[in-house]
Amino acid sequence: MLRSSVLSLTRPRLATAIARHGFHSTAFAMAPKVVATRVLPANAQARLEKENFDLKQWKEDSSMPRETLLKEIQGAEGLICLLSDKIDKDVLEAAGPSLKVVTTLSVGYDHIDLATAKKNNVQVGYTPDVLTDATADLTVLLTLAAARKMKQGIRAVEQGEWREWRPNWLCGYQFAGKTLGMVGMGRIGEAVARRLRAFGISRTLYWGRREKPELHEPLQAEFASFDKLLTESDYIVACCAMTPETKEIFNYDAFKKMKRSAIFVNSARGGVVKQDDLIRALDEDLLAGVGLDVTTPEPLPTNSALLKHDNCVILPHIGSATIEAREVMGEMCIDNVLAGIQGKQLPFALKH
Numbered sequence: 335m336l337r338s339s340v341l342s343l344t345r346p347r348l349a350t351a352i353a354r355h356g357f358h359s360t361a362f363a364m365a366p367k368v369v370a371t372r373v374l375p376a377n378a379q380a381r382l383e384k385e386n387f388d389l390k391q392w393k394e395d396s397s398m399p400r401e402t403l404l405k406e407i408q409g410a411e412g413l414i415c416l417l418s419d420k421i422d423k424d425v426l427e428a429a430g431p432s433l434k435v436v437t438t439l440s441v442g443y444d445h446i447d448l449a450t451a452k453k454n455n456v457q458v459g460y461t462p463d464v465l466t467d468a469t470a471d472l473t474v475l476l477t478l479a480a481a482r483k484m485k486q487g488i489r490a491v492e493q494g495e496w497r498e499w500r501p502n503w504l505c506g507y508q509f510a511g512k513t514l515g516m517v518g519m520g521r522i523g524e525a526v527a528r529r530l531r532a533f534g535i536s537r538t539l540y541w542g543r544r545e546k547p548e549l550h551e552p553l554q555a556e557f558a559s560f561d562k563l564l565t566e567s568d569y570i571v572a573c574c575a576m577t578p579e580t581k582e583i584f585n586y587d588a589f590k591k592m593k594r595s596a597i598f599v600n601s602a603r604g605g606v607v608k609q610d611d612l613i614r615a616l617d618e619d620l621l622a623g624v625g626l627d628v629t630t631p632e633p634l635p636t637n638s639a640l641l642k643h644d645n646c647v648i649l650p651h652i653g654s655a656t657i658e659a660r661e662v663m664g665e666m667c668i669d670n671v672l673a674g675i676q677g678k679q680l681p682f683a684l685k686h
């Protein structure tokens with residue numbers, strides 16, 4: 335079952351030659367082995383299948399099983415993976431010295447063991463920039479949804495609780511004159527802050543790796559301590575990378591410091607939140623609303639206590655899920671693999 339789910343492809347004419355003559359041509363022997371843990375978006379997939387790769391691809395609508403990855407990666411020169419694949423020392427070592435490039439269909443790379451990749455001379459690629467708009471749009475959607483009680487509203491309509499128009503029913507918060515706290519002011523964080531400023535945000539506090547003075551005037555922004563951001567912001571949005579420094583940075587202490595009217599949104603990684611502490615904060619009404627595109631684990635079990643909270647809107651990690659973004663992300667992965675197996679600098683390389 336596992337074996338048959340891995341589609342093996344080389345150029346069709348080579349496959350025909352092999353079928354006809356029953357031998358591996360020189361060209362076939364030389365086709366670099368590339369593992370793809372999932373089918374790519376349609377156009378990128380069509381291109382991938384035309385490349386002269388000995389392609390081992392998981393064709394099921396599920397993650398490539400770990401044991402299959404560990405087996406297929408042996409002798410591979412390139413790997414196209416997803417953020418849900420753990421590319422750790424075991425995978426990188428199982429590949430052997432042939433592996434030249436790992437490229438992920440994501441901008442996040444916390445699932446890849448960069449130190450081992452570097453030690454083994456494996457270049458690592460990712461898909462920055464092209465998903466910024468999609469992810470920022472989704473983050474704004476979650477912020478609005480949490481602020482305007484969208485989950486409660488949809489549930490009320492579906493469950494027949496929509497009665498006459500009521501002045502005190504499902505009242506949320508607006509943005510004009512409010513303070514936004516951005517944790518992470520990278521590409522996506524900046525795009526979110528720009529969008530929310532258009533909704534009326536008057537001041538932005540941000541905390542991240544470095545100060546960005548060029549944003550201070552256009553976003554009315556100020557580089558602030560994490561504590562100041564927590565206590566003074568009306569909207570707190572996490573768009574940071576998941577690093578040892580940001581792991582579980584949103585814990586009970588952090589939630590306790592937030593305003594009781596605060597809206598907290600996370601489209602970064604589930605791991606930046608200590609999830610049991612978030613549940614406790616919701617139980618204790620420490621927050622007005624929460625929007626999450628990421629959780630721990632993913633998928634979130636349907637019995638998670640988070641789902642019981644009407645003021646917590648959860649989406650299934652779809653930040654970059656637009657046709658436009660995903661197609662380009664697929665193309666970037668192929669470009670990275672092509673460059674990597676030729677020993678060239680990746681066009682979309684992670685510096686590590």
Ligand code: DGY
Pocket residue numbers: 417439440441442443465469602651652653654655
């Ligand atoms: C990524 O690509 O890392 C993001 O999680 C997209 O949502």
